[in-house]
Amino acid sequence: MPEYCASESNDAESRYVFSYTVTVHNQSPHSVQLMARYWKITQGGGDSQEVRGKGVVGQQPLIGPGQYFRYTSRAILQTPVGVMEGAYTLLNTYTQRVFDVPIVPFRLAVPRQLH
Numbered sequence: 366m367p368e369y370c371a372s373e374s375n376d377a378e379s380r381y382v383f384s385y386t387v388t389v390h391n392q393s394p395h396s397v398q399l400m401a402r403y404w405k406i407t408q409g410g411g412d413s414q415e416v417r418g419k420g421v422v423g424q425q426p427l428i429g430p431g432q433y434f435r436y437t438s439r440a441i442l443q444t445p446v447g448v449m450e451g452a453y454t455l456l457n458t459y460t461q462r463v464f465d466v467p468i469v470p471f472r473l474a475v476p477r478q479l480h
Contacts (some may be wrong), residue, residue, distance in 0.1 A: 367422035367449075367473050370439070372390065374475075381442045383473040385449070388435040389427040395459035404451040404468075404472045409444030416451075427458070435460075 367388040373382040391397050402421050407413040419425060426434040440449060450470035456463050 367471060369473075369475050376445075379443045380456075381445050381473075381475060383442065384437055384439050385440065385471070385473070386435065386437045387468075388433050389426075389428060389453065390433045391430060393457070394425050395457050396427055396429050397455045397457055398425055399453055400425055400463070401454040402451065403454075404440075404449055406437050406440055406442070407448045407450075408442055409445060412443075421453075422478040440473060442473060447473045 368384050368386075370384055372383040374380055389399060399420060399459040401417065401419055405413055406416065422436045422438055424436075428434050438448075448470050449468075451468045452465045453468065454463060454465050
């Protein structure tokens with residue numbers, strides 16, 4: 366769920382700030398722990414950067430069966446339109462199996478930039 370942060374952005378400096386809220390639902394019968402994240406952030410002109418790190422927003426949350434974890438973070442682009450996509454690495458705490466869950470691409474766009 367992306368949102369443009371107009372008060373923190375500056376068109377003259379090519380600085381476009383977006384917040385995004387993600388909800389991770391655990392639909393498995395076992396607890397999972399969100400261990401790491403990978404983001405590919407693509408600017409409107411095609412340049413991209415990759416971001417990898419432990420957990421999200423400084424946490425590696427444990428998510429029980431049927432529960433969810435929601436967080437909000439930010440991305441700063443140099444263009445008014447971009448795309449984010451990636452994956453979360455999770456640990457099944459019962460089987461100790463590590464697996465990746467893809468994050469489908471979502472658009473970051475200043476309002477009224479796209480028709």
